Amino acid sequence: MQFRGQYHADLDRVWGLLFDLAELARSAMVLAATALADADLALAERVIADDALLDARRRELEELVFTVLATQQPVAGDLRLLTAALPAGAGLERMGDLAAHIARAARLRYPDNAVPPQLRDTIARMGDVAAGLAGDLVTAIKTRDAELAATVPAGDDAMDALHRKMFTILLAPSRDRRVETAIDISLLGRFHERFADQAVGVARRIYFILTARHPDTHRDG
Amino acid sequence: MQFRGQYHADLDRVWGLLFDLAELARSAMVLAATALADADLALAERVIADDALLDARRRELEELVFTVLATQQPVAGDLRLLTAALPAGAGLERMGDLAAHIARAARLRYPDNAVPPQLRDTIARMGDVAAGLAGDLVTAIKTRDAELAATVPAGDDAMDALHRKMFTILLAPSRDRRVETAIDISLLGRFHERFADQAVGVARRIYFILTARHPDTHRDG
Numbered sequence A, B: 001m002q003f004r005g006q007y008h009a010d011l012d013r014v015w016g017l018l019f020d021l022a023e024l025a026r027s028a029m030v031l032a033a034t035a036l037a038d039a040d041l042a043l044a045e046r047v048i049a050d051d052a053l054l055d056a057r058r059r060e061l062e063e064l065v066f067t068v069l070a071t072q073q074p075v076a077g078d079l080r081l082l083t084a085a086l087p088a089g090a091g092l093e094r095m096g097d098l099a100a101h102i103a104r105a106a107r108l109r110y111p112d113n114a115v116p117p118q119l120r121d122t123i124a125r126m127g128d129v130a131a132g133l134a135g136d137l138v139t140a141i142k143t144r145d146a147e148l149a150a151t152v153p154a155g156d157d158a159m160d161a162l163h164r165k166m167f168t169i170l171l172a173p174s175r176d177r178r179v180e181t182a183i184d185i186s187l188l189g190r191f192h193e194r195f196a197d198q199a200v201g202v203a204r205r206i207y208f209i210l211t212a213r214h215p216d217t218h219r220d221g
Helices: A002-038 A041-071 A076-109 A117-143 A146-150 A152-171 A179-211 B002-038 B041-071 B076-109 B117-143 B146-150 B152-171 B179-211
Strands: none
Touching: A002 A041, A002 A076, A002 A117, A002 A179, A041 A076, A041 B076, A076 A117, A076 A179, A076 B041, A076 B076, A117 A146, A117 A152, A117 A179, A146 A152, A146 A179, A152 A179, A152 B179, A179 B152, A179 B179, B002 B041, B002 B076, B002 B117, B002 B179, B041 B076, B076 B117, B076 B179, B117 B146, B117 B152, B117 B179, B146 B152, B146 B179, B152 B179
């Protein structure tokens, strides 16, 4: 009984680490978006430093999964959780990396704002969408809610629409057609888009763990 | 004996699928670099279409790993192979995605060349480095050579140096300071850099499978 008790505690710990990773990724995106909007150097530095927390949690997750697989014989739903937790954890860690990249872009241009005025609203909305998708993952993991996980791809469509709008504004006639701005915005757009793509990938894994089914559509992350 | 024979055949098949994925990623990068250098639409289309082959191999790999874990009790090196094959396979599939993104950039500007003359040499060298790293993965997997896998991060340093040089040229005074060019080159640079980062991540997994040790340095993918 002791042995099985440990086993179930380990599986709960896998869920707990996925939750921690999702919450760290969500928080990193919220803070990175604020650092970018306000050209807030201290906040940017904090996001960059806190990325190490995600890396540590992800390593802990991998070691735990390896230990459980080596010492137990999980089947069915438990095995789905253990095998899908690895790519889900990798995706969440990557979301943290991308939030840190956004914070680095804010830091690079400090005390200037990395985003020119005509793009601030669109980039801020991309940050909101990204943080919202991460928030959906936090809730879906906490409540083990497959239906909520299944809604994440629709949020990614909103990101894609904002990303297209961003390029339209960037390419429009404007006083600010500097190469530096084009570089910054292209990469910032990419970081937000990839954050959302990764959120979709993680949501697919959570859905699979909970239902043993893959979501309907295949999307290129 | 039949049962164990199947088990060992399955483990060989995991290695075989990793090899296939690495070779598909390498080939995709070689062809994408050529499509970009020559503004070759047919070649770009081929890279984009062939990306589905990587996706299929990766799904096959995941299903095989899941089946082996569910029906056998692998330990030690076999368990390392099975658990590390999942992120290694994901990284190789992502390398194929990035090569396809490079091909899409070539297609978008066809019949023009997406890369302005002053950047063609640098971008071509980035393509060479990327294809070379993928080639090292192919060989390391085929010959199960941990020392070769351990050399991949040094190749990524070469990519980072080229990436910095690319930005220096892009920001230099030039007749071509168009926003469109700055966008294309920023993203092309990012795709090449990420391809190399992913190659480093895969190499770390291969090294871990073969040695049970993590390489010395932690690098942010």
